[in-house]
Amino acid sequence: MASTSSNSGSMRVNRGLAEMLKGGVIMDVVTPGQAKIAEDAGACAVMALERVPADIRRDGGVARMSDVEMIEGIQASVSIPVMAKVRIGHFVEAQILQSLGVDFIDESEVLTPADETHHIDKFNFTVPFVCGATNLGEALRRISEGACMIRSKGEAGTGNIVEAVRHLRSIIGDIRRITQADSAELFDWAKKLQAPLPLVQEVAELGWLPVPMFCAGGIATPADAAMAMQLGAEAVFVGSGIFKSDDPAPRARAIVEATTHFRDASILAKVSRGLGAPMTGIAMDEINQRYAERGW
Amino acid sequence: MPVVGVLALQGAFHAHARALKQLNVEVREVRLPHDLEGLDGIVLPGGESTTMSHLLISSGIFEVLAQRIADGLPTMGTCAGLILLAERVLDARPDQVSCSVLDVTVRRNGYGRQIDSFEADIAVKGLETPFTAVFIRAPIIEDVGSDVEILAVHNGVPIAVASQNVLAATFHPELTSDVRFHELFLNMISSGSTAHSGR
Numbered sequence: 030m031a032s033t034s035s036n037s038g039s040m041r042v043n044r045g046l047a048e049m050l051k052g053g054v055i056m057d058v059v060t061p062g063q064a065k066i067a068e069d070a071g072a073c074a075v076m077a078l079e080r081v082p083a084d085i086r087r088d089g090g091v092a093r094m095s096d097v098e099m100i101e102g103i104q105a106s107v108s109i110p111v112m113a114k115v116r117i118g119h120f121v122e123a124q125i126l127q128s129l130g131v132d133f134i135d136e137s138e139v140l141t142p143a144d145e146t147h148h149i150d151k152f153n154f155t156v157p158f159v160c161g162a163t164n165l166g167e168a169l170r171r172i173s174e175g176a177c178m179i180r181s182k183g184e185a186g187t188g189n190i191v192e193a194v195r196h197l198r199s200i201i202g203d204i205r206r207i208t209q210a211d212s213a214e215l216f217d218w219a220k221k222l223q224a225p226l227p228l229v230q231e232v233a234e235l236g237w238l239p240v241p242m243f244c245a246g247g248i249a250t251p252a253d254a255a256m257a258m259q260l261g262a263e264a265v266f267v268g269s270g271i272f273k274s275d276d277p278a279p280r281a282r283a284i285v286e287a288t289t290h291f292r293d294a295s296i297l298a299k300v301s302r303g304l305g306a307p308m309t310g311i312a313m314d315e316i317n318q319r320y321a322e323r324g325w
Numbered sequence: 326m327p328v329v330g331v332l333a334l335q336g337a338f339h340a341h342a343r344a345l346k347q348l349n350v351e352v353r354e355v356r357l358p359h360d361l362e363g364l365d366g367i368v369l370p371g372g373e374s375t376t377m378s379h380l381l382i383s384s385g386i387f388e389v390l391a392q393r394i395a396d397g398l399p400t401m402g403t404c405a406g407l408i409l410l411a412e413r414v415l416d417a418r419p420d421q422v423s424c425s426v427l428d429v430t431v432r433r434n435g436y437g438r439q440i441d442s443f444e445a446d447i448a449v450k451g452l453e454t455p456f457t458a459v460f461i462r463a464p465i466i467e468d469v470g471s472d473v474e475i476l477a478v479h480n481g482v483p484i485a486v487a488s489q490n491v492l493a494a495t496f497h498p499e500l501t502s503d504v505r506f507h508e509l510f511l512n513m514i515s516s517g518s519t520a521h522s523g524r
Contacts, residue, residue, distance in 0.1 A: 071379035
């Protein structure tokens with residue numbers, strides 16, 4: 030039987046990987062050992078980084094792309110997709126990660142931005158990108174630059190879900206309002222959101238973003254994960270919430286189960302039992318740097 | 326109207342549901358054993374097979390699902406879903422479970438990482454014109470048993486197969502707007518569990 034053209038790095042192929050991660054949990058890991066624990070627990074992907082956001086917050090200084098050797102060590106230790114972070118606008122870090130064969134690049138506000146005006150032109154890459162967003166305009170600007178997945182930013186490293194909820198509600202609320210708008214009003218929406226009109230029109234027609242939307246930044250418990258899912262997130266990223274808790278492996282398993290059975294309160298109750306202490310967490314008025322404000 | 330389940334533990338279950346709804350079937354998300362009651366067919370979607378394997382066990386659904394499929398429930402598996410049906414799985418974790426109803430040997434991530442993912446127009450037995458197949462960190466079928474019919478190949482490798490009540494592909498028919506592959510599955514359901522289009 031005949032076969033024709035192949036098309037690596039196409040929008041469909043890259044948005045498709047995001048589609049495959051739906052309903053799953055992507056876990057931050059800093060060592061191959063943690064990556065194994067995450068895979069053992071049922072993570073659908075891992076995010077390889079040098080320090081989890083809670084430690085970046087504590088240590089201060091400039092946070093950059095992780096050490097290449099460390100990323101390769103994690104790639105070698107698991108068979109699930111491996112993601113890694115680059116600084117906002119740092120296209121050379123992205124070139125390096127692509128050459129390593131990382132499966133997804135997170136252009137992340139958790140790292141110190143490299144460019145205060147421009148995000149990476151993600152159409153120049155074969156590898157797919159995920160970007161954070163606090164509102165619909167930001168999400169659509171990232172998609173217009175080629176992002177294949179959006180994650181609501183939340184506030185990384187806090188173990189506090191409140192910002193993730195704010196961002197999810199903002200994005201999804203505006204999507205809902207746009208679907209009610211008439212064609213003339215969409216021009217005004219595009220102007221207000223500072224987003225390309227064709228993408229605004231696409232959102233109005235689909236009633237959703239043209240790419241999957243996941244939730245990140247502050248998830249620390251199975252209930253947090255299920256809440257994000259019930260609000261409309263299609264999967265969750267858990268950063269510090271697992272490996273900054275007392276007993277990471279059972280908590281990781283519980284968050285995986287909660288993300289699948291997110292509407293089933295009896296299962297949520299069952300998996301929430303006996304997990305030990307979650308990460309301590311920080312209230313928003315106790316932090317001096319909001320990562321979510323990074324990105325333009 | 327047939328009732329088709331989509332295993333909704335993790336992965337591309339929404340995309341399969343969307344395709345099936347276009348073909349006027351009632352779609353049910355399947356997460357727990359009681360969701361299997363009264364189904365006319367089930368789809369095991371793509372996603373991460375290690376994750377789904379884990380959740381099949383923790384949800385208590387694995388054994389009853391495997392039994393229903395072994396008893397003849399029409400089943401379509403795509404990508405990770407194919408892995409969950411295969412009798413022999415390579416490069417998997419030792420604790421990964423499979424329903425073991427499809428006589429093939431499959432290697433996880435056989436094409437490599439995401440940068441090696443691709444799409445290609447392929448000829449599928451039973452479809453008149455080529456079908457755009459999207460491969461995402463796809464598995465490779467390395468060997469098929471004598472009772473397994475090969476429906477499509479790409480670069481000499483089988484990418485779609487059928488056997489009794491099972492239809493499976495290493496690509497993702499749910500990621501395009503073309504629902505003809507899902508139609509093949511519905512034909513299999515409507516013609517009785519052991520026959521399928523093209524045989």
